[in-house]
Structures are given as structure tokens and as C-alpha cells.
Amino acid sequence: MEFNAVYRRENIVWNAIELINESGVHALSTKLIAKRLGISEGTLFKHFPRKNDLLLAVLDQFALYDEDMFYTTQNKMENPKEAILFYINSYIIYYESYPEIVSLIQVSDMFRGIPELEEKANHVFYKRYAFMKEMITKAQLSGQIRQDIGADILADIITSTKKGICTRWRFSKYSFSLREKVIEAVTMLLDAFKG
Amino acid sequence: MEFNAVYRRENIVWNAIELINESGVHALSTKLIAKRLGISEGTLFKHFPRKNDLLLAVLDQFALYDEDMFYTTQNKMENPKEAILFYINSYIIYYESYPEIVSLIQVSDMFRGIPELEEKANHVFYKRYAFMKEMITKAQLSGQIRQDIGADILADIITSTKKGICTRWRFSKYSFSLREKVIEAVTMLLDAFKG
Amino acid sequence: MEFNAVYRRENIVWNAIELINESGVHALSTKLIAKRLGISEGTLFKHFPRKNDLLLAVLDQFALYDEDMFYTTQNKMENPKEAILFYINSYIIYYESYPEIVSLIQVSDMFRGIPELEEKANHVFYKRYAFMKEMITKAQLSGQIRQDIGADILADIITSTKKGICTRWRFSKYSFSLREKVIEAVTMLLDAFKG
Amino acid sequence: MEFNAVYRRENIVWNAIELINESGVHALSTKLIAKRLGISEGTLFKHFPRKNDLLLAVLDQFALYDEDMFYTTQNKMENPKEAILFYINSYIIYYESYPEIVSLIQVSDMFRGIPELEEKANHVFYKRYAFMKEMITKAQLSGQIRQDIGADILADIITSTKKGICTRWRFSKYSFSLREKVIEAVTMLLDAFKG
DNA sequence: CATGAATGAGATTTCATTCAT
DNA sequence: GATGAATGAAATCTCATTCAT
Numbered sequence: 001m002e003f004n005a006v007y008r009r010e011n012i013v014w015n016a017i018e019l020i021n022e023s024g025v026h027a028l029s030t031k032l033i034a035k036r037l038g039i040s041e042g043t044l045f046k047h048f049p050r051k052n053d054l055l056l057a058v059l060d061q062f063a064l065y066d067e068d069m070f071y072t073t074q075n076k077m078e079n080p081k082e083a084i085l086f087y088i089n090s091y092i093i094y095y096e097s098y099p100e101i102v103s104l105i106q107v108s109d110m111f112r113g114i115p116e117l118e119e120k121a122n123h124v125f126y127k128r129y130a131f132m133k134e135m136i137t138k139a140q141l142s143g144q145i146r147q148d149i150g151a152d153i154l155a156d157i158i159t160s161t162k163k164g165i166c167t168r169w170r171f172s173k174y175s176f177s178l179r180e181k182v183i184e185a186v187t188m189l190l191d192a193f194k195g
Numbered sequence: 196m197e198f199n200a201v202y203r204r205e206n207i208v209w210n211a212i213e214l215i216n217e218s219g220v221h222a223l224s225t226k227l228i229a230k231r232l233g234i235s236e237g238t239l240f241k242h243f244p245r246k247n248d249l250l251l252a253v254l255d256q257f258a259l260y261d262e263d264m265f266y267t268t269q270n271k272m273e274n275p276k277e278a279i280l281f282y283i284n285s286y287i288i289y290y291e292s293y294p295e296i297v298s299l300i301q302v303s304d305m306f307r308g309i310p311e312l313e314e315k316a317n318h319v320f321y322k323r324y325a326f327m328k329e330m331i332t333k334a335q336l337s338g339q340i341r342q343d344i345g346a347d348i349l350a351d352i353i354t355s356t357k358k359g360i361c362t363r364w365r366f367s368k369y370s371f372s373l374r375e376k377v378i379e380a381v382t383m384l385l386d387a388f389k390g
Numbered sequence: 391m392e393f394n395a396v397y398r399r400e401n402i403v404w405n406a407i408e409l410i411n412e413s414g415v416h417a418l419s420t421k422l423i424a425k426r427l428g429i430s431e432g433t434l435f436k437h438f439p440r441k442n443d444l445l446l447a448v449l450d451q452f453a454l455y456d457e458d459m460f461y462t463t464q465n466k467m468e469n470p471k472e473a474i475l476f477y478i479n480s481y482i483i484y485y486e487s488y489p490e491i492v493s494l495i496q497v498s499d500m501f502r503g504i505p506e507l508e509e510k511a512n513h514v515f516y517k518r519y520a521f522m523k524e525m526i527t528k529a530q531l532s533g534q535i536r537q538d539i540g541a542d543i544l545a546d547i548i549t550s551t552k553k554g555i556c557t558r559w560r561f562s563k564y565s566f567s568l569r570e571k572v573i574e575a576v577t578m579l580l581d582a583f584k585g
Numbered sequence: 586m587e588f589n590a591v592y593r594r595e596n597i598v599w600n601a602i603e604l605i606n607e608s609g610v611h612a613l614s615t616k617l618i619a620k621r622l623g624i625s626e627g628t629l630f631k632h633f634p635r636k637n638d639l640l641l642a643v644l645d646q647f648a649l650y651d652e653d654m655f656y657t658t659q660n661k662m663e664n665p666k667e668a669i670l671f672y673i674n675s676y677i678i679y680y681e682s683y684p685e686i687v688s689l690i691q692v693s694d695m696f697r698g699i700p701e702l703e704e705k706a707n708h709v710f711y712k713r714y715a716f717m718k719e720m721i722t723k724a725q726l727s728g729q730i731r732q733d734i735g736a737d738i739l740a741d742i743i744t745s746t747k748k749g750i751c752t753r754w755r756f757s758k759y760s761f762s763l764r765e766k767v768i769e770a771v772t773m774l775l776d777a778f779k780g
Numbered sequence: 781c782a783t784g785a786a787t788g789a790g791a792t793t794t795c796a797t798t799c800a801t
Numbered sequence: 802g803a804t805g806a807a808t809g810a811a812a813t814c815t816c817a818t819t820c821a822t
Contacts, residue, residue, distance in 0.1 A: 004781095024308025026221070030817060040783045041818085051817060106304040108366075113219025122366065129363075153360075153380050160359025161352045167303075168324075168351065171317065185348050192387035200805080225792065235808045236792085242806095246792065395784080414698025416611070419812060430787045435814060437785095498752075499691040503609025512756065519753075543750075543770045550749025551742045558714075558741060561693075561707065575738050582777035590802090615796060625804045626797085636796060 009047055012037060013057045014100075020058070021100035025110045055117050062104045063124045065094060070131055080139035081190055087135065088162060088186050092179050095166060102170045105163055132159050143195040154193060161185050204242050207232060208252045209295075215253070216295035220305045225249075250312055257299045258319045260289060265326055275334035276385055282330065283357060283381050287374050290361060297365045300358055327354050338390040349388060356380050399437050402427060403447045404490075410448070411490035415500045445507050452494045453514045455484060460521055470529035471580055477525065478552060478576050482569050485556060492560045495553055522549050533585040544583060551575050594632055597622060598642045599685075605643070606685035610695045640702050647689045648709045650679060655716055665724035666775055672720065673747060673771050677764050680751060687755045690748055717744050728780040739778060746770050 015036050019028050030051055034041045048054040069090045076083040095102050104110075108125055111117035133155040139145040145154070162182055169178045210231050214223050225246055229236045243249035264285045271278040290297050299305075303320055306312035328350040334340040340349070357377055364373045405426050409418050420441055424431045438444035459480045466473040485492050494500075498515055501507035523545040529535040535544070552572055559568045600621050604613050615636055619626045633639040654675045661668040680687050689695075693710055696702035718740040724730040730739070747767055754763045 022308075024304075024306075024313075027308045029815075031815080042783050042785090042820085043781080045818065046781070046783095049818090103307075106301045108362075109219075109301040109304055111219070112298075113217075113222045118219075149383060150379070153376065153383065156359045156363060156376075157352065157356045157380060157384070160355040163359070164351045164355025165348075171303075181348065181351075184345070185352060188344060188348065188388075189352070193383075203806085224790080226790080237794090237808050237810090238806070240793065241808095244793085398785090412698075414694075414696070414703075417698045420814085421812075431814085432787050432789090432816090433785070436787095439814085441813065493697075496691045496694040498756075499609075499694055501609075502688075503607075503612045508609075539773060540769070543766065543773065546749045546753060546766075547742065547746045547770060547774070550745040553749065554741045554745025555738075557693075571738065571741075574735070575742060578734060578738065578778075579742070583773075614794075616794080627799085627805065628803050630797065631802065631804095634797090 009057070012044065012047055012054065013061050016054055016058050017061065017100050017104065020110075021103035052114065052116060055111070055114075056120060058104070059107065059111075059117065059120050059124065062101060062107060065090070066124065066127065070127075073131075073135070077135070077138060079144075080135050080142055081144045081194075084132070084135050084139065084158070084190065085183070085186060087131075088158075088182060089179075091162070092182055096178055099170070099174055102166050105166055129155055129159055140195065145190070146193050146195050149193060154189075158186060158189060161189070200242075204252070207239065207242055207249065208256050211249055211253055212256065212295050212299065215305075216298035247309065247311060250306070250309075251315060253299070254302065254306075254312065254315050254319065257296060257302060260285070261319065261322065265322075268326075268330070272330070272333060274339075275330050275337055276339045276389075279327070279330050279334065279353070279385065280378070280381060282326075283353075283377060284374075286357065287377055291373055294365070294369055297361050300361055324350055324354055335390070340385070341388050341390050344388060349384075353381060353384060356384070395437075399447070402434065402437055402444065403451050406444055406448055407451065407490050407494065410500075411493035442504065442506060445501070445504075446510060448494070449497065449501075449507065449510050449514065452491060452497060455480070456514065456517065460517075463521075463525070467525070467528060469534075470525050470532055471534045471584075474522070474525050474529065474548070474580065475573065475576060477521075478548075478572060479569075481552070482572055486568055489560070489564055492556050495556055519545055519549055530585065535580070536583050536585050539583060544579075548576060548579060551579065590632075594642070597629065597632055597639065598646050601639055601643050602646065602685050602689065605695075606688035637699065637701060640696070640699075641705060643689070644692065644696075644702065644705050644709065647686060647692060650675070651709065651712065655712075658716075658720070662720070662723060664729075665720050665727055666729040666779075669717070669720050669724065669743070669775065670768070670771060672716075673743075673767060674764070676747070677767055681763055684755070684759055687751050690751055714740055714744055725780065730775070731778050731780050734778060739774075743771060743774060746774070 012033065016028060016033055019032060019036065030041050030044055033054075034044045037044070044054075048057065069087060073083050073087040073090070076086050108118070108121040111121050133151050136145060136151040136154050136158075140147045140151060162185075165182050165185060166178065169176065169181070207228065211223060211228055214227060214231065225236050225239055228249075229239045232239075239249075243252065264282060268278050268282040268285070271281050303313070303316040306316050328346050331340060331346040331349050331353075335342045335346060357380075360377050360380060361373065364371065364376070402423065406418060406423055409422060409426065420431050420434055423444075424434045427434075434444075438447065459477060463473050463477040463480070466476050498508070498511040501511050523541050526535060526541040526544050526548075530537045530541060552575075555572050555575060556568065559566065559571070597618065601613060601618055604617060604621065615626050615629055618639075619629045622629070629639075633642065654672060658668050658672040658675070661671050693703070693706040696706050718736050721730060721736040721739050721743075725732045725736060747770075750767050750770060751763065754761065754766070
């Protein structure tokens with residue numbers, strides 16, 4: 001059954017993510033995933049011939065909506081400032097629905113030294129960073145953001161702040177509203193640097 | 196010789212850090228460290244009875260100057276804003292002198308799931324965050340920073356931004372001046388939120 | 391195949407016992423067992439996740455028939471003296487069929503200091519001792535054994551004698567009839583202390 | 586200082602015995618002994634060039650008084666029965682003064698597979714067994730013990746019983762009087778088989 | 781499509797022992 | 802005579818991966 005196979009794959013990926021969330025990457029062994037899923041390791045390898053293939057799928061899941069978000073955000077670009085908030089908000093929705101995904105936020109560090117994974121993770125972050133920078137540049141051109149500051153620096157500030165609050169959210173065991181804090185921070189920043 | 200033992204320990208720690216920097220934590224095996232130092236694994240374990248002990252020493256190295264920095268920064272607290280810049284600058288000096296140390300910046304994530312390491316790493320970050328928040332609060336009380344914004348959020352912004360730029364610095368293979376970028380960003384932020 | 395797995399497990403256990411018999415516990419390394427079985431160490435650990443699990447299985451094998459012996463002996467208890475001889479004889483049958491098992495007789499000492507093993511070994515011996523004492527007490531009540539001697543001491547004498555002769559049998563490379571010697575000794579003892 | 590060297594050696598041996606008593610042979614590492622003595626492993630090896638040399642010294646300590654006991658017991662041989670009791674009693678005195686020594690009683694099994702140790706341990710036990718058998722034979726010749734029973738079997742019974750009670754004494758954490766129980770048992774046996 | 785059995789490489793750790801100082 | 806540093810071998814155990822059924 002094709003449907004079943006797809007479902008099974010997703011299931012494996014999510015369980016892997018949950019394991020990472022609970023115990024960190026170093027605890028993610030094929031044995032553990034299989035046990036948690038109630039399947040044999042053999043079966044696991046039928047679905048993902050190499051452990052790295054599973055980790056690549058984890059990365060795919062992590063960035064699953066990126067292209068969509070870029071696309072739908074682009075459509076709001078006549079108002080770049082609102083676009084930025086819309087974009088940030090999209091991630092928050094994703095993270096609040098699936099908090100385990102937040103444990104992947106430092107995925108570049110997690111996968112450093114494993115070439116194919118490191119490369120893919122870096123790619124994801126480069127694209128996100130580039131997109132943010134592009135939006136900021138547009139906001140500067142449209143006068144919504146001051147033009148005397150580097151778009152790269154502001155992109156650093158906003159993306160890092162988002163990451164930082166997400167991380168603190170996870171450490172605090174989700175004890176505050178991610179949305180409120182992130183939106184407040186980004187709004188503050190956009191206001192502070194408005195054109 | 197006591198001197199030798201201390202030197203050897205430090206040597207091991209730095210080589211471990213370099214290995215982490217080059218290939219990530221997952222590549223940090225005792226065999227690799229030993230080989231790189233030209234010593235036997237047995238010797239390594241004489242100095243660090245458990246691999247975790249070595250990793251704890253790595254963490255110690257990472258946070259080696261924290262207390263000093265807190266202390267000397269405290270002495271500048273009559274001007275909190277300058278204190279913040281001084282504090283940030285202290286880290287930059289450390290990182291520019293020993294760029295490999297920057298690869299430890301996400302150490303909390305790297306060590307997640309290994310209780311004693313995770314705990315210690317979290318402790319380091321909590322203290323840094325708390326210190327930044329304290330400085331911001333003082334700056335607000337002295338009127339240097341606006342009082343209508345949360346000290347916690349501004350602490351998130353500044354510490355995250357520092358981390359983010361450091362990480363990008365490393366990814367870019369140190370292709371820009373860490374000092375310039377970080378100081379520029381933090382100055383911008385302090386200006387933007389001045390009281 | 392379930393059958394195969396069970397067979398393999400038993401096979402491992404018996405080879406471990408043989409190794410203990412030939413060279414003592416201290417020579418029982420997982421590498422040696424694996425080599426002797428012609429399997430990899432990995433495979434060994436699939437069957438027994440920890441070496442201690444294998445040793446526990448060795449203990450189980452050692453005491454495999456204990457409950458049976460207690461049970462069938464109980465049924466002969468209307469004549470306690472005969473019951474004692476029947477019970478002793480049951481062990482002799484086991485030991486003569488599988489002489490390697492005799493090398494486990496001092497298992498409590500062999501496993502001292504390894505908590506889970508020590509505890510289990512002690513448990514086995516305590517039960518055997520208690521059962522012997524119970525039989526002696528019954529024999530005293532029924533008048534078959536003198537009542538002016540402590541059941542515990544006589545239990546010590548009989549169980550120790552059995553052990554002692556078994557050990558000497560092994561040291562002598564099975565050069566005499568275990569049955570004859572043990573039965574002779576125990577018969578002598580029962581006669582000497584008859585009521 | 587010769588005196589010091591001798592003292593140090595004895596000290597090492599006793600600490601080794603204590604360690605065996607507390608945690609079993611398998612826990613007796615040179616590292617542990619050195620730590621317990623507050624000396625370096627290097628120093629330990631100055632006194633005992635090989636670990637086996639230390640273990641041989643442990644065996645020597647275990648059998649230290651054997652020759653003396655054989656000798657002084659011989660002098661009482663005009664009354665063999667009393668000689669047997671005297672002989673048994675000598676061990677009890679030793680064991681009650683140094684209960685840790687009792688943990689060596691199964692030393693033959695502990696050292697099985699380590700040729701030089703196994704051989705020496707067997708030798709000790711063979712001599713003790715032979716001496717006991719000799720005394721019994723004499724008691725039979727002098728009419729104190731029945732002549733229709735094998736001296737070897739009675740030697741098995743008496744030596745095993747002694748061992749068995751000693752072992753139970755240790756397991757019970759010395760909760761009963763070793764002397765009373767052993768003397769009672771042996772007296773009982775000698776009476777039961779008197780000529 | 782799923783599984784259980786097998787595996788070899790490698791990880792961490794312990795051990796007895798050596799040697800220069 | 803004592804020490805600390807060093808070591809190589811071995812021990813237990815984990816890992817990702819393969820394959821016949």
C-alpha cells in the first residue's frame with residue numbers, strides 16, 4: 001500500500017524527532033527508534049537504507065514548510081514589515097503545534113561533521129537568513145525600516161532573537177506563550193528601527 | 196612534575212576543543228584525541244577517568260573567564276550601558292584569540308541528554324543570561340534604556356544576537372571582523388532602545 | 391525461528407559453563423565465548439545484552455531442577471530419611487550427566503562482589519540449605535533422626551559433605567564414582583545420627 | 586629499613602585480603618589496593634613485581650600457620666581424637682581473630698585457571714586433607730574411631746563441615762559463635778563414629 | 781513487506797605492568 | 802625506596818548495517 005508506506009515513513013520521522021527532543025541526537029540509535037516504533041531494526045532499514053537517510057528526512061520535516069512560507073510571504077511583500085511579522089508568525093504556528101520540532105533549531109551544530117547532513121542543514125539556514133535579509137532590504141527600500149543600518153545585521157538580530165526565544169521556551173518547558181514573546185520582541189525591533 | 200601534569204591536561208582539553216571545532220562532537224572519540232596528541236588511550240584516561248570528565252573540562256574552559264568578566268564588569272556598573280559593551284567586548288576578545296571556542300557556543304544542545312554535561316552547560320548559559328538581564332535592568336533604572344520594555348526580552352535579543360553573529364562568523368570561516376559586527380549590532384540595539 | 395533462538399541461548403550457556411569448568415570464571419570473557427561458539431561478540435550480546443545476563447542464565451542452569459527436586463522430594467516425605475537420600479541422589483544424577491556443572495558449586499564465592507549475581511547465588515544456596523534442614527527436622531519428628539542434635543548443624547554437615555565430595559571428585563578428574571562416595575557418606579551420617 | 590619493608594609487605598597483603606573479603610577477588614585490582622594503602626601503583630609493584638606475587642603472598646598468609654599446626658598437633662597424637670579437636674580449634678582461633686581470612690576458604694575455586702595460584706591453593710588443601718585423613722587413620726588404629734568406615738570419607742565430612750560452617754558464619758555476618766558451632770559439629774561427628 | 785539473526789567496526793573503560801626521575 | 806606518567810592489551814558493550822527467510 002503506497003499510503004501505508006508513506007504513513008509509516010512519516011511515523012518513523014516523527015518518532016525520531018521526538019527522541020531527539022527527549023534525549024538529544026546522541027541518543028538517537030536505530031535500535032531505539034525501532035523499539036519505540038515497535039518494529040524491528042530490519043524494517044527500519046527497509047524504509048531508510050541508511051541512518052543518514054532518516055536524518056535527512058528529519059531535516060526535510062524541519063524545513064517542510066519553508067518553501068510554502070517563502071511563497072506565501074512573498075505575496076504580502078507590498079507591506080514588507082507586515083510580511084516579516086507574517087513570516088515569523090508562520091514558524092510560531094508550526095512550533096506551537098509541534099513543539100518537538102524546536103529541538104532541531106540548532107540542527108547545524110548537531111550535524112556538524114557529518115557531511116551530507118551538515119551541508120543540508122546549512123543550506124536550510126542560509127536560505128532562511130537570506131530570505132529575512134531580502135525582506136529587510138525591501139522594507140528599507142520602501143522606507144519602513146531605516147536605511148542606515150546593515151540588512152545583514154538586522155537579519156542576524158531578528159533570526160537570532162527568534163531562535164533564542166524558541167530555545168528558552170523549550171528550556172522553560174514551554175512555560176510561557178511563545179507567540180507573545182516572539183511577536184513582542186520582533187515588533188519592538190521593527191519599531192525601534194523603523195524608517 | 197606537577198607543572199607537566201597541568202600542562203598535559205590543558206593540552207588535552209584544547210585538542211578536544213579543536214577536534215570539536217573541526218569535526219563536531221560526534222567525532223570526538225577518545226581514540227582520536229589520543230592519536231592526535233600522540234599518546235595512548237590509557238594515558239588519556241589517567242588524566243580524565245571518564246570521557247565526560249574531559250567534556251566537563253571542555254565546558255570549564257569554555258566558561259573559564261565568566262566569573263572574572265562578571266566581576267570586572269560589575270565595577271563598571273555606574274554606567275550600565277558601557278558595562279554591557281565592555282562585557283560583550285570581553286567575550287569577543289576571547290573568541291578572536293581562540294576562535295575554536297566559538298564552536299562550543301551551542302554547547303547546551305551538543306550535550307543534551309548527557310545529564311551532568313547538560314546541567315553544567317545550562318548553568319553556564321543561565322548565569323550569562325541572568326547577568327545580562329541584571330545589567331539591562333540597571334540601565335533601565337538609571338534611565339539609559341527605556342523602561343517600557345521587558346528586560347528579559349532585551350536580554351534575549353542581545354545574547355541571541357551575539358551568539359548568532361558568532362555562529363555566522365564561524366560558518367563564514369572568520370571572513371569578517373567579529374568585533375565590528377557584534378559591537379555594531381549591540382550599539383545599534385542600545386541606541387534603538389535608549390531611555 | 392523461535393526454536394533456533396532458544397537453542398542458541400542454551401548453547402551459549404553451556405559453552406560458558408564449559409569454559410568456567412575448564413579455566414575458571416576469570417577466564418570467561420565474551421570474546422572467548424564468542425570465539426568458541428564461532429559467532430561474533432555482537433551476536434552474543436544480541437542474546438545476552440549484558441555479560442551478567444549470561445551469568446544469570448548460567449545460574450539458572452545450575453539451579454534448573456531445584457524446584458522440581460524440592461517438589462518430587464516432598465512427595466516422598468512420609469519417609470524423611472529416604473527423602474533425603476532421594477534428594478541427594480537427584481543432584482548426583484544431574485552432576486554425573488553434566489559434570490561441568492559441578493564447577494559451579496562454589497558459585498556464591500565466584501560471584502561475590504557482583505551484586506545481582508551474588509544475591510541470586512546466595513538465594514539458591516539458602517533455599518537448598520533450608521530444604522535440607524526442613525527434611526532433617528521432619529526426620530527428627532518422625533523419630534528417624536536423633537532429636538538432641540541441631541537440625542541446622544546436621545544440615546551443614548550433609549550439604550557441606552555433598553559439596554566437598556563433589557569438589558574432590560572434580561579435582562580428581564572424576565576418578566571415582568561420585569554416587570558411591572556421596573551415598574556412602576550420607577548413609578553413614580544418617581545411620582550415625584539415627585533416632 | 587628491612588623492618589619497614591617487611592611491615593609494608595604484610596600491610597599490603599592484609600589490605601588485599603580485606604579487599605577480597607569486602608568485594609570478592611574480581612574486585613582486587615592493583616589500582617584499588619594502592620589507593621586503599623595510600624601508595625602509588627608503582628610502589629606496589631616495587632614490593633610485588635607481579636600481581637600474582639601478591640596473590641601468592643595472600644595464599645601464604647592464608648596457610649601461614651599450617652606447618653605449625655601440623656607440628657604441634659602431631660605432638661598430641663597419642664590421643665588422636667583430641668588431636669583432631671585441637672587441630673580444628675587452632676583454625677577457629679585464627680579465623681575468629683582474623684575473620685577476613687575466612688573469605689579465602691574457597692581459594693582453590695577463586696584462583697582456578699591461574700596456574701601458579703591454582704597449584705599452590707590445591708597444594709594447601711591437599712595437605713590439610715591429607716593431614717586430617719592421617720589423624721583419622723590413627724584414631725581408627727587406636728580404636729577411637731570405628732574402623733569400618735573410610736578415613737577418606739570421614740576426612741571429607743569433617744573438613745567439608747568445617748568449611749561449610751565457616752562459610753555460613755561469614756554469610757551470616759558472624760552472627761553466631763564459630764567456635765561453638767564447629768566444635769559441636771565435630772564433637773558430634775567424632776562421637777557418632779567412635780570406635 | 782517484515783523480521784530476527786548475525787556481524788565487524790568502534791566506543792569507552794580497566795588492567796597489570798614499566799620506567800625515568 | 803617511592804612516585805607519577807605512560808602504555809598496550811583486553812574487556813564489556815553499542816552501533817549501523819546486511820541478509821536469508
